[in-house]
Amino acid sequence: MTTELMKVIAQENLGSHIEKELEKEALKSLIDPLQVWITSASTPACYNLIPILTSGEVFGVHTEISITLFDNKQAEEHLKILAKETWDLVSPFLRSVSICTRVEEAFRQAHVIIILDDPTDREVYTLEDCLRSRVPLCRLYGYLIEKNAHDSVRVLVGGKTFVNLKAVLLMRYAPNIAHNIIAVALGVEGEAKAALARKLKTTPSCIKDVIIWGNISGNSYVDLRKAKIYRYESAIWGPPHFSRPVLSLIFDSEWVNKDFVATLKQLTTTGKQFGGILAAHSIATTLKYWYHGSPPEEIVSLGVLSEGQFGIPEGIVFSMPVKFENGTWVVLTDLEDIEISEQIMTRMTNDLIQEKLVALGDLINFQPYQSENGSAETDEKTTLPTTDDNQENQTVSDGSEGKTVEH
Template structure:
């Protein structure tokens, strides 16, 4: 990070720690990184944060300490959760993971989150209706086992968080890399404007979420810019889950703020 200069257009902050770093250490380190970005990086730099520990908080600390860079240039990756959700759905439907798209991850990427399938699509599914390779069908209409969706599926995705840290760093790094490539393709206008990606971005109050926290939510890219999807349905049950994630993220930010005051 100390080698940041104004000729760099992309900064990847990827840390696959086996054990969660303390908030104090993360706060100190990422404040410093943010100041370096502010002082030395090109103002159109893209900063992507990935990992399995405090991803939202790290992204928040970076953008807060780099005020000269547009906050929209900082994003956190929800790659591992999204990939695992797609993989479990693909297994259930006997298709490839790549054939499942538009799974949404809301909330705290490395904490309390919610996997949302309302826009998820499946390609190459051999059901009652069959079409060409670009023909897709809604996942929620193809999986008739609602009990599995509401229990086993969510438990499988949740348990994955506990096992990610025990995986080899190589495996988790590959997953992060694939996600980063997908985001960069979208950012550089090399993907469909209809594609849905989940990114940790600075909330400005979308969907009545608290402003000022980095929150994973669904976005699409067009002309090199992302925008938050505006037509996602938020049920009362889902609202409660998002509120839990928001409260957790605010607690992380408050703890980071207190540790800074203690060391001042």
């Protein structure tokens, strides 16, 4: 046999071997279900999340999942009832459902971990105590994730309480998978779109590209400069892909700068309308985008670790515009005309930096951001909200610095 012929045969054998290995991996992915862990599983958000996860819409109709409900020992009976109801769904995509109340067993072989709002076991009377109370649990979770979870685990931090802070703490205590930890911002984005839809008398799904900057569960900045509306009934009509700028259709600038701001601020402050349904849908949609990509040409808001984009200080989790593709996300740094004024950026980053420093014990007291005239931007910073939320500000941008109102 000549050398050239042997090379040809060897190449064919190698090709056959690779093909067989790929077939094995494909079969393995069908046999081995995706391990999904949900923390604080006794919370209402989990109850609403499970039917979406088991519908086949999030991970795809070719992926089976196993769900583990994780919570403390006191919630064991509730978890058993929830597990039974989940099994009663008879979902063809659900391989198994189990409960876990033993901390040392948490996140074993987890591919996806969903961090929900943790219940408060003890009373806290100051904002500083509330911030510091997040550290022990995030430290524990970070250690367990690195020890027990799959190497490629994806972690989503959802809910309505200190979302950015919990995400950055998890990154600190699970540094090996920090690149796969994100904070869900679609809930705030949904609230903004719904408020706009009520004003324009349309449906929220017709409004796209509303950007949420900053602290998802607190001092955020709602940017409408790229916002578009589709299928809007007006004097100008077009095909389904035709859109118009939202701000060009809202002629009441007073509403944009006052009523709209006040509505979003109230939602953030109280958290009452960010219930289980919205939290669950936001998490599930973010997961779907992470696995299958976000809609083409659409801007999505997501809390990610800053690497200095847009002038944001490094080392904090900050909500910014992204797109999901190929199993990851890309920050949209090439968007035009989305510069944020230095004062607004300083106010948002100041809060997030202080939250992190106070939580880690590097700063004793949280100091509200002082504006140039020496007054505090908010008087709600020094007290702990009764709903266990971080009461902070909401700002809306219509693209004009003169029309940007900060409350």
